[in-house]
Amino acid sequence: DAKTTQPTSMDCAEGRAANLPCNHSTISGNEYVYWYRQIHSQGPQYIIHGLKNNETNEMASLIITEDRKSSTLILPHATLRDTAVYYCIVLASGTYKYIFGTGTRLKVLA
Amino acid sequence: SQTIHQWPATLVQPVGSPLSLECTVEGTSNPNLYWYRQAAGRGLQLLFYSVGIGQISSEVPQNLSASRPQDRQFILSSKKLLLSDSGFYLCAWTAGYLRGYTFGSGTRLTVV
Numbered sequence: 001d002a003k004t005t006q007p008t009s010m011d012c013a014e015g016r017a018a019n020l021p022c023n024h025s026t027i028s029g030n031e032y033v034y035w036y037r038q039i040h041s042q043g044p045q046y047i048i049h050g051l052k053n054n055e056t057n058e059m060a061s062l063i064i065t066e067d068r069k070s071s072t073l074i075l076p077h078a079t080l081r082d083t084a085v086y087y088c089i090v091l092a093s094g095t096y097k098y099i100f101g102t103g104t105r106l107k108v109l110a
Numbered sequence: 111s112q113t114i115h116q117w118p119a120t121l122v123q124p125v126g127s128p129l130s131l132e133c134t135v136e137g138t139s140n141p142n143l144y145w146y147r148q149a150a151g152r153g154l155q156l157l158f159y160s161v162g163i164g165q166i167s168s169e170v171p172q173n174l175s176a177s178r179p180q181d182r183q184f185i186l187s188s189k190k191l192l193l194s195d196s197g198f199y200l201c202a203w204t205a206g207y208l209r210g211y212t213f214g215s216g217t218r219l220t221v222v
């Protein structure tokens with residue numbers, strides 16, 4: 001599986017958009033990009049995933065660059081409850097196991 | 111709908127004692143099942159995964175073992191706990207790689 005690189009931590013003002021970057025420069029054609037988040041003392045929660053097109057759901061938007069070497073998770077209007085560790089993972093089709101990195105610790109400030 | 115149950119929520123065990131953590135999934139059949147561990151302030155470490163009854167893949171050599179005696183039951187065990195086994199243990203399941211993981215609520219284990 002391709003390795004991902006994320007900033008260790010980020011701050012975001014409440015009500016503003018939070019843009020969390022992820023670098024996956026060695027991603028291959030059959031690998032999907034997944035995002036999860038982990039709120040303190042809970043299990044990780046699935047947010048969104050994509051292959052090459054941008055994706056949007058009720059939680060977030062995922063923007064994948066044309067060369068697929070990086071992506072950005074966007075929380076359009078961050079709230080205090082969005083404070084969590086966000087993990088970016090790439091996973092090949094047919095693979096069963098996720099390898100989590102250290103993620104980005106997002107702190108939403110009032 | 112599918113649900114995942116994991117217990118106990120917290121556990122304090124002495125060094126050298128045995129361990130058994132259980133995870134069950136409801137509302138689906140033939141799930142892929144996973145055990146992860148998270149040490150304090152660290153990321154998630156994949157310990158074991160299973161794609162079927164009796165099929166266990168180990169990712170990290172340690173004094174832990176896993177078993178899947180039934181389709182929707184996944185058990186994490188140890189014969190003798192070490193201090194380094196302390197951490198937050200999470201069970202997860204997925205119906206397929208495009209479905210995403212669903213995690214249980216976790217067990218916080220403290221070995222004293």
